[in-house]
Amino acid sequence: MNFLTQIDNLALIALLLVSGSALFLPTLSTLIGGKGLSPTEATIWINRRKAYVFDLRPEEAYKAGRLPGAKFIKPSEITTAIEKLKLDRNNPVVLVCETGAHSRKAIAEVKSLGFAEVATLDGGVQAWKEAALPLVK
Incomplete structure (x- = not known):
């Protein structure tokens, strides 16, 4: 009986750890990779x-x-291009690429230019299209 109780306790502890991790991973992802915005946001x-x-x-x-x-900004020229624009650093910035993966890499660089809020479009232009939002040509 004592052995079965220990197994039940281990199962509960494992469940607690897995569910806690699942809840914390999105927060960790945001802390590491920056904020991601839905097309609506x-x-x-x-x-x-x-x-x-x-x-x-x-x-x-x-x-x-x-x-x-x-x-349009070339990823290799982000700092130079943004500096030339002389933008208000109090306004937020949304970085966009095809899927959201490349723009996440640029968040730290844009933040280092003094912008308080920098985010990416989660899913990139593909998500924008899937949400049936307009594109300009």
Whole structure:
């Protein structure tokens, strides 16, 4: 009987650890990779909070269709391009790429330029299209 109780306790502890990890992983991901916005949240940032939108995709993809108000920036020239724009550092920034993976890598660099809030569009332009939101050509 004592042995079965110990097994039950171990199972409960394992369940607690797994569920706790599952709850904490999204927070950890945000802390490491920065904030990710859904297409709806990105729209709110753009329309209500006057967020700057920087498109980090290849120029051909940018020309084929971009988020409204997005500016094309080569990922290798982020600092130079943003410095030339002389932007208000109090406004938030939304970084966009095709899937959201490449723009996450640029968050730290943009934050180092003095912007308080920097986020990526989760799922990138693909998620924007799936949400049936307009692209500008």
